[in-house]
Amino acid sequence: MFGIGNKKISTESYKGVRDFYPEDQAIQNYIFGVMAGVAKSWGYVEYGASVLEPLQLYKSKSSEEIVNEQIYSFTDRGEREVALRPEMTPTSARMIASKIQELPVPIRWYSIPNLFRYEKPQRGRLREHWQLNVDLFGIPNLLAEVEVISLAFDIMKKFGAEEKDFQIKINSRLLLDDLFKKININEDKKQFVYRLIDKKEKLSDKDFRHSLGALIGEKSAKKLLENFYLGEALLVSMNESIAAKNLNKMIDILRGRGISNIIFTPVLTRGFEYYTGVVFEVFDTNKENPRSLFGGGRYDDLVNSFINQKIPAFGFGMGDVTIKDFLKTHNLLPEINSTVDVCICIAPETNIEEVYKIAKIFREKGINVSVDISAKKLADQLKSLSKRKIPFVMTVGSEELKNQNFTIRNTKTREEKSGGISDIIKFLENV
Amino acid sequence: MFGIGNKKISTESYKGVRDFYPEDQAIQNYIFGVMAGVAKSWGYVEYGASVLEPLQLYKSKSSEEIVNEQIYSFTDRGEREVALRPEMTPTSARMIASKIQELPVPIRWYSIPNLFRYEKPQRGRLREHWQLNVDLFGIPNLLAEVEVISLAFDIMKKFGAEEKDFQIKINSRLLLDDLFKKININEDKKQFVYRLIDKKEKLSDKDFRHSLGALIGEKSAKKLLENFYLGEALLVSMNESIAAKNLNKMIDILRGRGISNIIFTPVLTRGFEYYTGVVFEVFDTNKENPRSLFGGGRYDDLVNSFINQKIPAFGFGMGDVTIKDFLKTHNLLPEINSTVDVCICIAPETNIEEVYKIAKIFREKGINVSVDISAKKLADQLKSLSKRKIPFVMTVGSEELKNQNFTIRNTKTREEKSGGISDIIKFLENV
Numbered sequence: 026m027f028g029i030g031n032k033k034i035s036t037e038s039y040k041g042v043r044d045f046y047p048e049d050q051a052i053q054n055y056i057f058g059v060m061a062g063v064a065k066s067w068g069y070v071e072y073g074a075s076v077l078e079p080l081q082l083y084k085s086k087s088s089e090e091i092v093n094e095q096i097y098s099f100t101d102r103g104e105r106e107v108a109l110r111p112e113m114t115p116t117s118a119r120m121i122a123s124k125i126q127e128l129p130v131p132i133r134w135y136s137i138p139n140l141f142r143y144e145k146p147q148r149g150r151l152r153e154h155w156q157l158n159v160d161l162f163g164i165p166n167l168l169a170e171v172e173v174i175s176l177a178f179d180i181m182k183k184f185g186a187e188e189k190d191f192q193i194k195i196n197s198r199l200l201l202d203d204l205f206k207k208i209n210i211n212e213d214k215k216q217f218v219y220r221l222i223d224k225k226e227k228l229s230d231k232d233f234r235h236s237l238g239a240l241i242g243e244k245s246a247k248k249l250l251e252n253f254y255l256g257e258a259l260l261v262s263m264n265e266s267i268a269a270k271n272l273n274k275m276i277d278i279l280r281g282r283g284i285s286n287i288i289f290t291p292v293l294t295r296g297f298e299y300y301t302g303v304v305f306e307v308f309d310t311n312k313e314n315p316r317s318l319f320g321g322g323r324y325d326d327l328v329n330s331f332i333n334q335k336i337p338a339f340g341f342g343m344g345d346v347t348i349k350d351f352l353k354t355h356n357l358l359p360e361i362n363s364t365v366d367v368c369i370c371i372a373p374e375t376n377i378e379e380v381y382k383i384a385k386i387f388r389e390k391g392i393n394v395s396v397d398i399s400a401k402k403l404a405d406q407l408k409s410l411s412k413r414k415i416p417f418v419m420t421v422g423s424e425e426l427k428n429q430n431f432t433i434r435n436t437k438t439r440e441e442k443s444g445g446i447s448d449i450i451k452f453l454e455n456v
Numbered sequence: 457m458f459g460i461g462n463k464k465i466s467t468e469s470y471k472g473v474r475d476f477y478p479e480d481q482a483i484q485n486y487i488f489g490v491m492a493g494v495a496k497s498w499g500y501v502e503y504g505a506s507v508l509e510p511l512q513l514y515k516s517k518s519s520e521e522i523v524n525e526q527i528y529s530f531t532d533r534g535e536r537e538v539a540l541r542p543e544m545t546p547t548s549a550r551m552i553a554s555k556i557q558e559l560p561v562p563i564r565w566y567s568i569p570n571l572f573r574y575e576k577p578q579r580g581r582l583r584e585h586w587q588l589n590v591d592l593f594g595i596p597n598l599l600a601e602v603e604v605i606s607l608a609f610d611i612m613k614k615f616g617a618e619e620k621d622f623q624i625k626i627n628s629r630l631l632l633d634d635l636f637k638k639i640n641i642n643e644d645k646k647q648f649v650y651r652l653i654d655k656k657e658k659l660s661d662k663d664f665r666h667s668l669g670a671l672i673g674e675k676s677a678k679k680l681l682e683n684f685y686l687g688e689a690l691l692v693s694m695n696e697s698i699a700a701k702n703l704n705k706m707i708d709i710l711r712g713r714g715i716s717n718i719i720f721t722p723v724l725t726r727g728f729e730y731y732t733g734v735v736f737e738v739f740d741t742n743k744e745n746p747r748s749l750f751g752g753g754r755y756d757d758l759v760n761s762f763i764n765q766k767i768p769a770f771g772f773g774m775g776d777v778t779i780k781d782f783l784k785t786h787n788l789l790p791e792i793n794s795t796v797d798v799c800i801c802i803a804p805e806t807n808i809e810e811v812y813k814i815a816k817i818f819r820e821k822g823i824n825v826s827v828d829i830s831a832k833k834l835a836d837q838l839k840s841l842s843k844r845k846i847p848f849v850m851t852v853g854s855e856e857l858k859n860q861n862f863t864i865r866n867t868k869t870r871e872e873k874s875g876g877i878s879d880i881i882k883f884l885e886n887v
Binding site for chain 2: 033034035036037038039040042043044045046047049050051053054065066067068069070071072073074075076077078079081082097099101102103105107109119120122123124127129130131133134139141143152153163164168169172175278281282330331332333363364365368377378381388391392393394395396397398399409412413
């Protein structure tokens, strides 16, 4: 009836995106649940928006690479230029700007949107991914940094990660500015130096030195590198810099809160052009794969690009693909049961309406129940349970219905419990 | 720094889609929570997929109107034709077809995807909406219809609707086929008669009769209409039709389950071409606005368009926009509090790290807490609470910290409770 003649339609999804079968969706839901749970516990409230945005939103604010090479955009039937959002920050800034008069600061927002980038699909890099966005608007001082980084740390701990499993690298663009001034790097070279530093990890030490020398001169390059190699001592040596003082204080407070895996990293800049101050990035400490997990920073000028008002902001984005990889690598993904609590299997010649009446009693007590109405042999009904990861099974036939005596079995431990429906419910409630 | 010179970027979202500020998102979450909760209680498990699908997926299966006039599609940078999904059923059928060997029937799936249609934005019709999809695969008999319609009814009840507020209209395409045969309507006219019947509500009685007469002849038209006017008596009169028998039985069972607002409606056909048997549609009974709320049906041939295997299927889709309108009209939307349980306001000259320590204790007990670090005057901090819909507030200053004696206040009733942190927590846990 459908398809062209007998030709079958392909069952493949679009390239670089994922189908989420129930067992995959359950993992997504677990990850999103931990993220959202921690964000909410810190007082952040959820917002949302459409995946479609005017293309204009990204033209001057996202990184050039994203807009020119990676954005999904098209012209709609009404000649509007539309984009599939490649990141969420411009959207949240747009929304904040639009209603700033009605929103009392501090504004604490979170969302877990899907984002699109046209990339060659590869490990950890898909065309669609989901990303927790946590943003705190309206706080110009380090209280924002300290809170949001504490929250990010909390999420990692809730996932079961230990401090030795990851590292929080932190820096400030304002500190770099002060450092550049101190060693007389010209203001108009600043953006180029940022970008070069951002690529440092991808270059050999020699190539990096060479490029840096070519950009700001051998002497300044040598001085800059000497300063970088100081590590935390740099923050002390720059005692005239407010940025250094704040960064020092911030690190102290975070360590005071028990976050020992924070490390000042003067070469950390992050790609987005909208960052204006502190930036941070969390790395896996796994030596074989010391990848970046997620990061964020301060962007005090972004809301200002919509309205004549400056709203300080600090936030981060944490992607599902990278985090899932991390959890798998570190063996932190829990085994996840089905959301179905009980499967009722049906013996032959059983009155199915009576079975549904029992299912209804379960549901009314908050127990999720599925009835096997496949009419398959009982043995086959039971065999399919292991695939479904349903924790309990109850077989019902005329005998059980007549005596109102049922037996529920734990599909893993094979432990059984018999009794009337209220006994079974009490048993399930206490599991 | 951003935007072109001083020109500000527009804060408007893309046309026909919605921004969800926290108070809007809270309503979405309430609606999605009820939908998902009921689906899960019936043993349905969540799946998901990307909003991007190969355009090919819709070319032969969705209604012509959707593909030609309403689909969002574009060609990607790799020359692939891509669509933003206009409905979820083709996606779930594709996924089922792809892994049918691994999926034991009955397969019970639900999802709440966002869907896109290029429409003139109007009441109840936006370009993006969310839709609960509930589908039961693998059951060829009326047990599927009875279960899925019961589940749909359950959702309406969970939203607080009463039976008098809505009506479940039901019909079967197989019954219409039998009826057409009985009164000698030619097989090749069938699809046209379906479409005409589908438009009946939009035509005057006279125009409908006239078009029907022109299509199948005056005599057959008269006979058909006579049969339609029989209502449920038609099911009895067609005692040789299996479809009529099944429909009768189905209605009996549903009424036996207490679903009294089900009504046989022989002119109900629904637009999608993939339906093959029973169809149903739920209507608001509000006389001023007797709109369609949602509906579904049997589509036994859809999976077959991907693989050489027939998988019977029955399901429905329920959209967020229409349901929200219904809930508003019938005054069924509850007042929704913030997910933040407690806001801690801070008196001047207070050690903020000590305040965060208290917040941490709250969080560890599962209490969501936000700290007002705005440094605004205490009166202004308290004033902003009504906008935030946070149920409890606790003001903390040096005095409270020194004495470890705190006072928490219900922001609505103004009821207060004082004591140590553990007293406060006990109080909150028993609210």
